[in-house]
Amino acid sequence: MELGAAADEAFAGEDTFAEDDRPSTWKAGARSQATHCRANSRRGMTDAIRPSYPPVESVRRALEILRILNRLRICTVGDIHAATRLPKPTIVRMLDTLIADGYVVRDNMCGGYRVTHRVEELHAGYKGIAEVIEASRPFSVDLTNAIKWPVGIGTLDGDAIAVQFWTGTISPWVHANTLLHNRPNLLTSAMGRAYMAFCGEEERAALFAMIRAGSNGSFGSEREAQHNVLLASVRKQGFAIRAPQTEPRRNTTVAMPICHKGTVLASITVSFFISAVPRNKVEEQIIEPLRQAVNKIETVIAFMRRGGASEVDGAVSDCPLDV
Amino acid sequence: MELGAAADEAFAGEDTFAEDDRPSTWKAGARSQATHCRANSRRGMTDAIRPSYPPVESVRRALEILRILNRLRICTVGDIHAATRLPKPTIVRMLDTLIADGYVVRDNMCGGYRVTHRVEELHAGYKGIAEVIEASRPFSVDLTNAIKWPVGIGTLDGDAIAVQFWTGTISPWVHANTLLHNRPNLLTSAMGRAYMAFCGEEERAALFAMIRAGSNGSFGSEREAQHNVLLASVRKQGFAIRAPQTEPRRNTTVAMPICHKGTVLASITVSFFISAVPRNKVEEQIIEPLRQAVNKIETVIAFMRRGGASEVDGAVSDCPLDV
DNA sequence: GTATGAGTTTCGCATTGCGAAATTCTCGTA
DNA sequence: TACGAGAATTTCGCAATGCGAAACTCATAC
Numbered sequence: 211m212e213l214g215a216a217a218d219e220a221f222a223g224e225d226t227f228a229e230d231d232r233p234s235t236w237k238a239g240a241r242s243q244a245t246h247c248r249a250n251s252r253r254g255m256t257d258a259i260r261p262s263y264p265p266v267e268s269v270r271r272a273l274e275i276l277r278i279l280n281r282l283r284i285c286t287v288g289d290i291h292a293a294t295r296l297p298k299p300t301i302v303r304m305l306d307t308l309i310a311d312g313y314v315v316r317d318n319m320c321g322g323y324r325v326t327h328r329v330e331e332l333h334a335g336y337k338g339i340a341e342v343i344e345a346s347r348p349f350s351v352d353l354t355n356a357i358k359w360p361v362g363i364g365t366l367d368g369d370a371i372a373v374q375f376w377t378g379t380i381s382p383w384v385h386a387n388t389l390l391h392n393r394p395n396l397l398t399s400a401m402g403r404a405y406m407a408f409c410g411e412e413e414r415a416a417l418f419a420m421i422r423a424g425s426n427g428s429f430g431s432e433r434e435a436q437h438n439v440l441l442a443s444v445r446k447q448g449f450a451i452r453a454p455q456t457e458p459r460r461n462t463t464v465a466m467p468i469c470h471k472g473t474v475l476a477s478i479t480v481s482f483f484i485s486a487v488p489r490n491k492v493e494e495q496i497i498e499p500l501r502q503a504v505n506k507i508e509t510v511i512a513f514m515r516r517g518g519a520s521e522v523d524g525a526v527s528d529c530p531l532d533v
Numbered sequence: 534m535e536l537g538a539a540a541d542e543a544f545a546g547e548d549t550f551a552e553d554d555r556p557s558t559w560k561a562g563a564r565s566q567a568t569h570c571r572a573n574s575r576r577g578m579t580d581a582i583r584p585s586y587p588p589v590e591s592v593r594r595a596l597e598i599l600r601i602l603n604r605l606r607i608c609t610v611g612d613i614h615a616a617t618r619l620p621k622p623t624i625v626r627m628l629d630t631l632i633a634d635g636y637v638v639r640d641n642m643c644g645g646y647r648v649t650h651r652v653e654e655l656h657a658g659y660k661g662i663a664e665v666i667e668a669s670r671p672f673s674v675d676l677t678n679a680i681k682w683p684v685g686i687g688t689l690d691g692d693a694i695a696v697q698f699w700t701g702t703i704s705p706w707v708h709a710n711t712l713l714h715n716r717p718n719l720l721t722s723a724m725g726r727a728y729m730a731f732c733g734e735e736e737r738a739a740l741f742a743m744i745r746a747g748s749n750g751s752f753g754s755e756r757e758a759q760h761n762v763l764l765a766s767v768r769k770q771g772f773a774i775r776a777p778q779t780e781p782r783r784n785t786t787v788a789m790p791i792c793h794k795g796t797v798l799a800s801i802t803v804s805f806f807i808s809a810v811p812r813n814k815v816e817e818q819i820i821e822p823l824r825q826a827v828n829k830i831e832t833v834i835a836f837m838r839r840g841g842a843s844e845v846d847g848a849v850s851d852c853p854l855d856v
Numbered sequence: 857g858t859a860t861g862a863g864t865t866t867c868g869c870a871t872t873g874c875g876a877a878a879t880t881c882t883c884g885t886a
Numbered sequence: 887t888a889c890g891a892g893a894a895t896t897t898c899g900c901a902a903t904g905c906g907a908a909a910c911t912c913a914t915a916c
Contacts, residue, residue: 247641247912248863248912249645250641250914252914262625265634267874267903267904268903270634277654280656280658282658284697287893288893297874299585299895299896304589306584307586307592307593310584310588311596316582317579318571318572320662321697327664329655329659332600332656333655335602344638374643377642571894573894575882590873591903591905611861620906622906
């Protein structure tokens with residue numbers, strides 16, 4: 211397996227791994243059979259959680275009416291009644307509520323009711339990490355179920371990466387500590403390297419300038435040039451590996467970018483124990499499955515953004531690769 | 534006043550208008566002092582309307598929580614509590630409701646709650662006519678209050694224009710009939726001409742192809758070429774005038790495009806009686822005020838789309854002008 | 857293992873939201 | 887102008903729905 215010089219370095223000292231040394235379930239894994247867990251749990255999945263309350267009917271109705279307004283654009287009470295079968299006084303009450311809080315106006319100059327700019331506040335947070343997680347989650351969970359190693363997703367946040375999603379909650383081969391809310395370093399982490407390798411040149415220059423400004427002279431043009439060589443290699447390979455000196459040294463991380471139309475949205479990683487995966491199996495067991503998951507994720511994102519949907523399987527990454 | 538050949542033609546037969554022939558208030562105008570009117574009224578303004586019901590508190594709370602989720606992206610119950618001061622069981626109840634209807638998911642892999650793609654349905658209708666009306670309304674109402682003539686706004690809808698906003702409800706100089714829901718012809722109406730003159734070349738070609746296909750041979754390349762000459766003149770002048778043979782002949786209409794970054798969003802018009810405005814006063818009393826309103830509207834739209842806001846007054850239209 | 861805090865559940869209560877019926881407004885037509 | 891039909895809005899009696907303090911349970915940190 212050809213991983214490049216940096217990648218070879220990551221595996222220094224670990225040549226083989228005996229079959230009986232493979233990690234089985236650990237302390238954390240012992241709780242992975244819980245039927246459900248809470249939103250703040252580091253083990254298990256919230257998927258099977260039962261609701262504490264029945265849905266509030268008035269809320270559902272108001273949101274349904276708001277959806278109709280968005281679909282039909284300019285509506286009369288009669289239009290909404292025809293679309294929803296809700297009683298007209300109920301419709302007027304909900305409209306009065308939406309009007310009171312600024313989401314809708316009643317305007318005879320357009321002949322009915324229409325939404326206002328305020329509805330932007332009801333969706334503006336979706337673009338970004340929420341969208342990336344939504345697109346990535348099923349494939350990440352599948353990947354962890356398949357390869358057993360945890361998958362993480364992080365986004366650029368100022369001068370570091372913010373890890374905002376981590377399937378370690380369901381991975382049998384994981385330490386109890388979480389990666390969630392970690393802020394891996396842009397230069398040394400796999401996430402940071404993947405991000406910087408694939409973002410635009412101007413953005414990369416700006417990031418280098420920020421790193422240089424914050425380094426008190428310890429990061430100069432020589433180290434930047436070296437790092438650029440490393441990033442070029444990352445682009446050539448299509449993935450990044452964590453700097454080998456990073457603690458804990460028993461682990462390493464492979465990262466790839468999630469892109470849409472040439473823009474890096476996030477970095478996605480698989481973390482694993484160096485001793486658990488033979489060096490000649492990393493491509494097959496880690497990198498290739500991760501690459502396939504990234505392709506699926508990018509396809510779904512393109513579809514959701516109506517960038518020309520193709521089938522979920524088999525789509526090609528939009529990231530610039532030096533091939 | 535230089536209005537061009539087509540514009541001169543619109544005024545054929547009407548040279549002057551005696552001061553005492555100016556229309557005063559008419560039947561419709563007699564009701565314009567109503568304190569408020571309903572959403573389906575063709576006279577008056579809904580602005581002063583009193584709500585029929587107090588706002589529904591649970592709806593307001595759910596929407597407030599949804600706004601926080603969009604602002605903070607990934608939230609815990611504690612985050613929402615800190616931002617809203619709502620009791621935590623209330624927050625959980627609202628979240629359960631939003632989860633039940635698919636707008637939000639609880640996910641321990643990201644450490645809290647996040648919005649889903651479904652929130653797009655709560656805003657998707659804003660982009661388009663709702664946004665244009667919202668930006669245009671105050672300036673259109675001001676314009677009608679200043680010049681007394683009704684302002685209309687229409688958008689392309691298949692093979693015609695759909696008039697979707699009309700200040701005739703408050704204009705003292707207007708016939709009882711409304712323009713709302715009218716579908717002016719693309720070739721003969723001022724709105725249609727303004728739209729076609731300023732839309733992109735590909736779109737215009739497609740529109741011509743559609744017109745030709747629907748004309749049973751009566752609209753051929755010769756008439757298209759003639760119309761293109763007229764449209765070039767419209768672009769040169771910055772406004773379009775209704776074809777003079779259009780009924781009722783006592784009226785005419787001046788239209789301009791509302792554009793954003795070179796795209797025509799809508800057409801906006803002032804309609805007036807030919808006999809009421811001297812030909813040498815049309816520029817001053819109609820065209821120039823309308824142009825100023827359009828500039829303001831486009832500035833507001835650019836600001837709301839964060840396309841580089843400048844002050845509301847004095848912004849330059851983004852429309853391509855042959856100058 | 858313990859303490860603290862976060863998230864979730866319970867249950868008595870009353871207010872808030874509901875909608876059938878009535879009223880009023882608006883438009884279209886003669 | 888008058889009338890009829892339909893659209894939009896208002897009224898008001900009622901009970902179910904939503905509320906939240908208190909309690910409970912889970913999860914993390916040390």
